[in-house]
Amino acid sequence: MRHPGSHEPVTTEPTALDAVATTARLTAALRAAESERPDRLFLDPFAARLAGAAGAKLLDELDMRDSPIIPVRTRFFDDAVTEIAAGGIRQFVIAAAGMDTRAYRLDFPVDTVLFELDRPNLLHLKVDLLDRTAAEVTLRPIGVDLAADFSGALDEAGFQAGEPTCWLAEGLTPYLTEPDVHRLLDRISELSAPGSRLLIDFVGTSLLESPAMRPMLDRLTERDMTWQYGTEEPEALLRTRGWDATVTRLGTAGTMLGRWPFPDAPRGTPGVPQGYLVHATL
Numbered sequence: 120m121r122h123p124g125s126h127e128p129v130t131t132e133p134t135a136l137d138a139v140a141t142t143a144r145l146t147a148a149l150r151a152a153e154s155e156r157p158d159r160l161f162l163d164p165f166a167a168r169l170a171g172a173a174g175a176k177l178l179d180e181l182d183m184r185d186s187p188i189i190p191v192r193t194r195f196f197d198d199a200v201t202e203i204a205a206g207g208i209r210q211f212v213i214a215a216a217g218m219d220t221r222a223y224r225l226d227f228p229v230d231t232v233l234f235e236l237d238r239p240n241l242l243h244l245k246v247d248l249l250d251r252t253a254a255e256v257t258l259r260p261i262g263v264d265l266a267a268d269f270s271g272a273l274d275e276a277g278f279q280a281g282e283p284t285c286w287l288a289e290g291l292t293p294y295l296t297e298p299d300v301h302r303l304l305d306r307i308s309e310l311s312a313p314g315s316r317l318l319i320d321f322v323g324t325s326l327l328e329s330p331a332m333r334p335m336l337d338r339l340t341e342r343d344m345t346w347q348y349g350t351e352e353p354e355a356l357l358r359t360r361g362w363d364a365t366v367t368r369l370g371t372a373g374t375m376l377g378r379w380p381f382p383d384a385p386r387g388t389p390g391v392p393q394g395y396l397v398h399a400t401l
Contacts, residue, residue, distance in 0.1 A: 138343035139294050140241045143217030144174030145181070146290060149189040152178070160194040160376060162224070169218040169248050181338050187380065188394065189290075191373040192320060195396050196289055199318050201225055203285045208316065210284045211256075212236065212273070214265055214303070215291040218245055222254045231256040234276060236263050265291070266299045270310055283314035293322050293346040300348050308360040308401070317362060317399040320369075324349040326392035351386065353395050362399040369394035 136144075148170035150163040170178075178184055200211070200221060209231050213219055216235035227233070233254075235242060239262025246260070259276045263269040274280070286307050292300050307317060326332055327349045336346055350356055357364045368386065370393070373379025384391040 136238075136241060136244065140217075140238055141173060141177065142290075142294075142344055143237075143241060144170050145177045145183070146174075146189055147218040148174035148178040149183065149186070150193060152184060153190040153193070158377075160190050160378065161197055163193075163220055165220045165223060165249060165252065166218070169220070169245060171248070177342075180342075181335065183335070187373050187378045188369065191369060191376055191378055192289065192394075192396060194376060195367070195372045196287060196318050196320075197221070197225065199316075199398050200285065200287065203316050203318075204228060204231060208283050208285045208314075210234075210279060210282050212278070212284055212286050214286065214288040214307075216245075216260070217241060217290075219289070221287075222256050222258045223249070223252055225255065227256045232277070233258050234273060234278060235260040236265060236269055236273075238262060238264070265303060266295065268306065270306060273310070278310070280310050281312055283312050283316075284310070285316040286311070286318065288317075288319040290320065292319065292348055294344070295348050297348050304356065304360055308362070311401050313401055315401040317357070317364075317397070317401070319353075319397045319399070321353050321395045321397070322346065322349045323351045323393035323395065325351060326394060329390070329392040332392050350395075351393065353397050357397070357399050362401055364397050364399035367396045367398075369396060372396055 147166045151166035151170050154163050204227050211233040214236045216237045222233045233256040242260045261272050263272050354364045370383040374383040
């Protein structure tokens with residue numbers, strides 16, 4: 120059922136996507152491929168439409184069709200968002216929303232408000248591709264530069280800073296510089312009331328420096344989609360801002376879901392690239 124005010128379009132005119140924004144269509148292509156599997160971890164009925172030919176082409180060019188990373192990460196955050204919504208939080212913000220469809224496919228309480236932050240042209244494209252599909256929440260897309268201060272835009276859209284918020288920043292931090300990651304976390308923390316949650320992922324420096332990962336990272340760099348930031352200590356990064364973080368290694372989550380073809384090696388194991396899925400509470 121469509122809720123009142125479920126879609127309020129961004130106000131700037133769309134332009135062509137740049138390289139980093141186009142990775143949103145790659146993510147959609149990976150979610151579409153997962154949705155076709157008989158043992159799928161989730162169903163995203165909108166993903167193929169959002170990926171389009173551009174996403175499918177990029178998926179083949181980067182040779183990522185068999186990668187479990189996006190399916191595992193998506194399922195992990197799907198479960199966390201559903202749990203948090205059931206626990207009483209009614210205000211959600213997705214940073215770098217891209218082609219994310221949780222507002223359309225997850226079961227939210229009727230009074231939930233979800234803000235989507237991303238580049239205006241990318242949000243416009245998603246609106247066009249979804250063609251008036253009804254959201255399951257009151258959805259408020261906001262066109263912003265996530266490397267700049269977006270607090271004013273959120274406030275104008277009706278964000279309630281005094282209410283607990285669930286923030287989701289999925290697949291964003293690798294594309295940012297270290298100063299931009301710190302600024303992003305500072306803004307989120309400043310806007311968060313006690314009881315807020317933060318769902319975010321990081322790649323490890325071990326992944327950025329891994330010889331095994333170099334071919335994929337080089338292919339991304341050739342397309343101006345360079346991964347720049349990684350950390351092996353997300354707990355410390357968030358602790359200094361008042362967050363209590365539970366960190367799950369990507370390999371551990373994938374192993375628990377039966378979809379990780381690699382050893383689930385402990386953090387710090389030489390030669391093993393790591394990724395981290397974080398659920399933090401303020």
